[in-house]
Amino acid sequence: MKCPNCSSSNIGKLSANQFYCWNCFIELTLENGRLLLNQVEEDGTLTTLDDLFSESERQAKANGF
Template sequence: MKCPNCSSTNIGKIGVNQFYCWDCFIELALEDGKLSLNQVEEDGSLTLLDDLFQSSELEAKANGF
């Protein structure tokens, strides 16, 4: 399993269909066959990063999970 943002394999599971990249601090959630990416901010809030990737990319990368 690789991070779609930085290609790191340093990914941990934090919940059901939820993962975390320890290298670029991105939370990944698998929802309905599509990845959703969020950046974890210093205050713990999440910033959606899906707009940085095309829909087809997120669906293709979800198949790797």
């Protein structure tokens, strides 16, 4: 499993469908075979990064991201 943003494999699991990249500090949510990417702000809120990635980049592959 690799981060679509930085290609790091340093991914932690937050819940069944949520992951966190410890390298670039983004949250990845798997929803309907598609990744939703969010940056965690200092106050704990999430800012979407989906508009920075194409639809094909956000498609989750069968082998995990």
